[in-house]
Amino acid sequence: MTSLAGWPTGAVEGEDVVRTIFITGFPPDTKERELQNLLRWWPGYESCQLSYKGDQPMGFALFSTSAMAFAARDALQGLLFDVESNAVLRAEMAKKNLFRKKGAEDPAKRLRVADALTSYVVPGAASYDPYGAAAAAAFAAATVGTTPVVPRTVAPSYTPSKVYKDNPPCNTLYIGNLSPFVNETEILSVFGTQPGYTQMKLTRQGVTNTCCFVQYSIRFLS
Incomplete structure (x- = not known):
């Protein structure tokens, strides 16, 4: 459901x-x-x-x-x-x-909340995040149920999450540990052209923790 x-x-x-x-x-x-x-x-x-x-x-x-x-x-x-x-x-x-x-x-x-986490770019920010990487991988593995597609701008240390048979299906992708310099245009060029794409949100926590949510019309397309 x-x-x-x-x-x-x-x-x-x-x-x-x-x-x-x-x-x-x-x-x-x-x-x-x-x-x-x-x-x-x-x-x-x-x-x-x-x-x-x-x-x-x-x-x-x-x-x-x-x-x-x-x-x-x-x-x-x-x-x-x-x-x-x-x-x-x-x-x-x-x-x-x-x-x-x-x-x-x-x-x-x-x-629909515009101020959920306003996107901004911090010049010169480091791409390494010792805490966000592990948290993003753990959360994606436990909730999404599919291995996220990684954009070309993702940090080299990113490891795709494993698929677990008891994960609930979802029509939204969670992409974590993104480069702090990535922008919405780059992400849209990867995910926006896929069938069923509806919307996306790029969020930044602090200087180094950057992630993205991409929603599709039905979970089978995500």
């Missing part, structure tokens, strides 16, 4: 199944909007909350299935969140699910 946003929703799970992850390691000045921008493009994401009880912010994120929550947890573990403060995230499964407030973000609107 597929959600309105094009992500697989998986089988319906009971209310007692934990689908929430607990995230720490944020800098003290982190805003909840930054956590939303980090997660809103990830398959299965539903809502999040940043708690300021204590010296360090603590994040909670709810996903549509427990499998997607586990995949997000593995991808966030060890992710370099802030280059200047060298803040590295730590993620684990929460003890209970996050309670969604009334008026919380609708997952179906994620692909």
